[in-house]
Amino acid sequence: MQRAAIDLLIGGLFSGLSVVVLIALASAPSERPHRARAATAEPVLTPLFPSDAALRNGAPKVASYTIDATLDPIKHRLSGRETVHFVNRSTASLNELWFHLYLNAFKNDKTLFLRSPFGAGRSGDKAHEYGYIDIKKVSLAGAEGIDLWPSRDRHSPNDPADETDLRLPLVAPLAPDQSLDLTIEFEDQLPEVVERMGYAGRFHFLGQWFPKLARLEPNGTFAHFAFNPLSEFYADFGDYDVTIDVPEAFAVGATGKLASETHASGRTRQRYLAENVHDFAWTAWDEFQTRSERIAGVDVRVLYPPHHDTNAEAELASVRLALPHFNALYGPYPYPTLTLVHPPEAAGNVGGMEYPTLITTGGPWYATLGGGRFIEVVTIHELGHQWFYGLLASNEHASPFLDEGLNSYAEAEAMESFYGPGSVFDGWGLSASSSAVNRATSADRGADEPVAQGAADFATFRNLGALVYSRTATVLQTMGRVYGERRMLHAVGSYARKFRFLHPSPNDFSSVMQEELGPEAATVLSSALLARGTVDYLVRDVSSAPAPSDAGVFDGPSGRKQKKPDPPHAAGKYVGRVVIYRHGALQFPVDIELVCEDGSRQYRHWDGRGFTHDVDYAGPSELVGVSVDPEQRILLDDDLTNNWLTTKTVRLPRVFERGLFAAELLLGTLGP
């Protein structure tokens, strides 16, 4: 009995020690730890842009909305009344308006969204309960008695089953610079959470919830489209004045700044004002916890579920680092507020989405444990969208790489700047960087489809993710590594400043890149983004031998001489030849490293032109290996394992050692 007690005690002791070691291991950084910078409100880089005083501070307002919305959280219904003040800022007279009723994407299984092979949407879940928006009445100011809505088209163009993209004829043409005011009464039936909107229990998230005008292009056409599961959105800038009516117990988070709040009959009415934005989203839940902090002059508020305090702190910490960083790189954040919404696990599909001044994060309550940086990644990614979507309001339907791609680059740059090579994962003695993960997820897909194409043109969700997000980031990171990190940052920063509060196109982006990086880099960029450009540098041929001595018959001033060859190694010199190949259309200049038997190394440079490149070697010892792009600047390289070659026997002592231990561990766990 006594021995049993001792054994139990020993077991308990080892268990306790194991837990301690386990915790230390989970948080063990990689072999070269890179500490995150201390949180600071100061710009983290030597300023690339000395002054931002002259930046554009507002947008040309086209569509401004005043909305009064009342939520019934039991029936998950919302009744609303909105007034749209619309200014025709195009060069043409308008005879029609186009409305996006995105919520109708979840009306039935026949809609473009739900019948699509990607009908589960980005979230991966089909609608469990259907949702829709009913417009009760549309009237024009000055003619309130007339309902314009019956004259609308009944369905999206060429799609009788879809009602997300509807044309409304105008009674009279609207000339350039003229405006009109429309009043719209509508009712939403929210779906159970799907594609980043809807309800889960008493949690409600409202994105794309109101009748919204399509973006008016300068030539007088509307950039309208039915809601495709591969696509996001596009809208005009304007001012939003939104009053939200919810039960008193519900906490609300919304785009813009809270202007007033009143309480009556067990309900709360909150009025939010947001200027120079192109969308409005909000959330309401009676279990939200909140934290607030002023960061870099912005009132930041986090709404999160119970028990997610560590996540909320990680999200705030991310904003503390990233907001000043993005301010310095891409121009100052122009709004007074920023709201972060961490949805509960049951509404996880709402997470990871961007709206003006409001972003959603996500993750389980234990997301900060174990070395993963999921919370930081998603927070910094969505924060980056305040620039690449919010301020640079490009067409997400036609050119998703301009928002998601550039933002993935911004996110990776920021994460690596803060957390170094462990920017995605750093624990258990392992670390992984954003650039490595971006490269790994997109390397196989470079030749599949162009990056710079419309969202709906992608063959699969996987391709869209790999190409639009990861490939774009990898292209820009490669450009930075080859042509200079600061030049690349300056180029993207210049683009962000030049087109702030505008709607830049791919041509706008290309023109800035050409100005900043030069024609050669612009050609590479264009090929990589538009023409499925790929590249693979490889080494196939390495040879080396003792330098031959001069032998043969030689005629000289003193007559003819015959020289016999010296014995091998007599000269103590070696010569060799290496052939480097370049596959694919992209041309990058590369370094070549020659490794000698005596451990010395020689370096050569190739401008990347042509398909092959000969390297001659001469040195005191045998050439035993060669490596092209030894610093791995070209992340776009299709296959990094063929970038080197050795003439020596390959030995993998580290892999052998780890592999043996892993197998012993496996047998120790499963074995007798």
Place this chain on the structure above:
Amino acid sequence: MSESKRARLSTAGASVLLWVSRTLLALLVAYPMLSAVEATGIGNGPDRDAVLFRPDALMLLELIRVGAPWFASALKTALLLTALTLVLELAPLACALDMLCGGERNFRARAARSFAVFPRFCWLGAVAWLTQGGLLVAISLGEAALRSALHAADERALTVAPLGLVALGALTLLWVNSVLDLARAAVVERDLGGRSALIHALTVLRGQPLAVLGGSYASAAASAFAYLTAAWLMTRLNVGNGSAATIALAFGVHQLAVLFAITWRVRWLERALDLCAAAPLASMASSASSSKDLT
């Protein structure tokens, strides 16, 4: 030679035997995957496999991406070899138990005896695996039911409660393993047949549950501690940039951990033999007849 010295030598001999056999069999299991890694060409560069240990994991992810076709094939072979070695490892285990029993036999005689009990060990292993498989199914069903029951609970309870169930299940699996070890000890110590040995093991468990659980628990906890500590120490050694000496040190640390775990297991096996020897045989299991009851 004194009895205690002989016992110490037996313990050390059994530990070394199990460690050597474990290492050799692990080499067999690891070989297909090691070959697959070599086939990718990842080690053809001037820095060899050090590139896999760079902090950003660029080349580690590239290895996984480029090597996926090789790995898929190698993994199947490795799994097959794992299954084979799990059976083969019963032979050195039987030999080790025989050494721990004492006696003046030479190694050849001990090897012959270990082959003699091998079929009974296989049968006991199969029974234990079936029992553990059933337990795993039960745990899985229980976890699903618990999740369903906790549907309305907060997120933390929803995560932690099933984890608690899994921990309880792991403890039960450990108990099954300790009964299996008792049965093996009974086979070697008393030359019982498989079924009789199992009955005897259950008798021992019923008689001294704390002693059985305590002994096997200490062994399992010591193993976990050894492996985790070795893994943690690896994060302190800069193997990626390290010299041959660093790699040798890493190898030493890992093998020391394996040896430590095996030593604690041998300590438990000794205890199991003692427990089996001390417990009276059930009346139905006479040693003369029972040695043939399952073989």
